[in-house]
Amino acid sequence: MRIVIWGLTVSSSWGNGHATLWRGLIRALAVDGHYVTFVERDVPWYRDTRDLHALPGGRLLLYRDWAEVLAVKRELLDADALIVTSYCPDARAAAALIAAEGRGTAIFYDLDTPVTLARLAAGEAVAYLPEDGLGLFDLVLSYTGGPALDALTTRLGARRALPLYGHVDPAAHRPVPPVAMFRGDLSYLGTFAADRQAAVEQLFVGPAARRPDRRFVLGGSSYPADFPWQPNIHFMDHVGPADHPAFFCSSRLTLNVTRRDMAAMGWCPSGRLFEAAACGAPIVSDDWDGLDRFFTPGEEILLADTADDVLAALDRDDTELRRIADAARARVLAEHSSAVRAREFVQRIERARRPASAAA
Structure with missing residues (x-):
């Protein structure tokens, strides 16, 4: 499976919890034969703290202007799964592009669901959510399970909401001698x-x-x-x-x-x-x-x-x-483990795939 992710960051672990999770998941997906392209806006605070410069088993696509994404959009949009995440700085533009021209399964992955729902409850704008909600996606994945899944459906129009919880890469996190x-x-x-x-x-x-x-x-x-x-x-x-x-x-x-x-x-x-x-x-x-x-x-x-x-x-x-x-x-x-979660990830994508006639 070819997977494209528009996300916050995978290249810098500074001040965020997304990067380490993506690294473990992408590594596990690569072991299982999948190929991931991670599309990340090249912002100064992550550029200055970058601790990953290439994506093992995949591709890191850094861009400073959305036009750079549009220049390779056909290559990206032909992937089997097209994913937009919470806190992606260009989430709305990516979602609109996927809805208009994407051929793969469209997915929104909210790694910050409690924050998303709390901000909505407070009447705040959430810049990474499409203005019309999440109904344009074939699948909504949530870092949070339980009642959050119902809220994603009733409040944001998700057609199918499933949990994809956190995980850990045992190759990166394992017992070592104390320091x-x-x-x-x-x-x-x-x-x-x-x-x-x-x-x-x-x-x-x-x-x-x-x-x-x-x-x-x-x-x-x-x-x-x-x-x-x-x-x-x-x-x-x-x-x-x-x-x-x-x-x-x-x-x-x-x-x-x-x-x-x-x-x-x-x-x-x-x-x-x-x-x-x-x-x-x-x-x-x-x-x-x-x-x-x-x-x-x-x-x-x-x-x-x-x-x-x-x-x-x-x-x-x-x-x-x-x-x-x-x-x-x-x-x-x-x-x-990241390997367990990667298999769950792929299973959820496969079950949500659009019929060939709908994707044509």
């Missing part, structure tokens, strides 16, 4: 987001303040100067994907905190959650509806609503934490 600069009792990896700041303060900063003898390690970009730093919080600005395994494997326990809209809607596991589990790190996470669909609480993951819950998790002995981590890693490799 001194990442060593800690509790780690947290995530870009700064105002809508999860309260939870980060409660579940990370709060425990750090109460355990000044413990080492807490925070990695991520865009943290403001007025973040409530503690003397025992050690900060790493933008930990790149290549360093994620060492980051996760260098602490006794790692924290997952979900963005507010994602947690409120549920059924939306972050890529970081699967990455940490694949690296064999014991995880303590905030709770949300549907989490038990991906990990069994108490056996594969620890849950925390308060700082006390995090401290109780930290107080567990190493043997118990290792047992939980090993169980989570086994679950991820069996159910949530």
